[in-house]
Amino acid sequence: MKICSANWQGGIVTAMTINYGVLLGFVPSDDAEVVLQSGQFKGITRFRVDDLQKPIENRGNITWESYARGAVYALQNSGYDLRKGIIGYISGVNGLDSSGLSSSAAVGIAYLLALENVNDLVLSPVDNIQLDKSIENRYLGLENGILDPSAILLSRYGYLTFMDCKTASPSYVYFSELSKSQQPQGRPPFKILLAFSGLQHNLPKSRGYNMRVFECKEAARALLCASGSEDAPILRKVDPGVYEAQKCILDENLAKRAEHYFSEMKRVVKGREAWARGDLQELGQLISASGRSSIVNYECGSKEMIQLYEILLKAPGVLGARFSGAGFRGCCLAIVESDRAEEAAAYVGAEYERSQPELVSKIPADRRVLVCEPGDSAQVILQS
Helix, strand or coil: CEEEECHHHCCEEEECCECCCEEEEEEECCCCEEEEEECCCCCEEEEECCCCCCCCCCHHHCCCCHHHHHHHHHHHHCCCCCCCCEEEEEEECCCCCCCCCCHHHHHHHHHHHHHHHHCCCCCCHHHHHHHHHHHHHHHCCCCCCCHHHHHHHHCCCCEEEEEECCCCEEEEEECCCCCCCCCHHHCCCEEEEEEECCCCCCHHHCHHHHHHHHHHHHHHHHHHHHCCCCCCCCHHHCCHHHHHHHHHHCCHHHHHHHHHHHHHHHHHHHHHHHHHHCCHHHHHHHHHHHHHHHHHCCCCCCHHHHHHHHHHHHCCCEEEEEECCCCCCCEEEEEEEHHHHHHHHHHHHHHHHHHCHHHHCCCCHHHCEEEECECCCCCCCCCC
């Protein structure tokens, strides 16, 4: 779950996981064959880990099995010797598979961890972050950053994960109010709402996300050129002072993209400080400001997603809200006072149904608004 982020241009990010996710049950196969079934999609997929995997050229051909093949591709291209396949069944929470909640990264990481386990490979979380990035960037052709896999692999319960995407170095910020909380078992005094739009989120088939990344690079190129720099065109290379002095040279679209990035960098720093103080009010305001900038400056979000975001902001006990994922489809998230979470969920569900009855009718009644709690990192659980 992204709190505030500027990861797509090598920026700094804050994130945490939730207590919902993807489960992959697996056993080693007798040979190199991979046999997989899904709880969300029909069919059985079979292939071998000693078959050479090649990047997908047409993103329209991506299916649920592509992430398993992508995991084999990433490991092969990093020089790891795969001799054993897996027999597995993968399933997420119904409705979360198309939500924008880092679900593609979660699936890719699940396959990586399983393949590493059966092949006796010991890799660090940082190694797996780069391998998952290889799945997304090189195999699927998507310009994702490292925020999603970093949050999944590095998160710790009770902490906000703070990641510098330039150095790929994480740090952890403890929530100061956690130890003082009146909640049972030291639980924090907030919960997380996930409100689903009913619009399917399919990032690999969306050209909008890659276009935003391209526009950020073009803005960086113009600003670096104006300052006489020949650095690689990413906005992290642009000094904030140069941006303030030279932003007038950018055309309207590029100016908006750059403004989103530089304002988001400030929000990340302030959000970290607010979390460390246990100031949920300020953290919520920063999350909402991030959501607003995503709409105004990054120009994400359909009419329906924006409606859902606005409804969340009006819900009782909600402290802040924003889109989840890239924001083109999927869901919105909010942090809410613990004792008002169910009330807020009921309000959001009813108001969004009034606005979008047809879309809501496609969502299972118990999956329209979920009340979640912070989670922990991905792990392999061994059973004898």
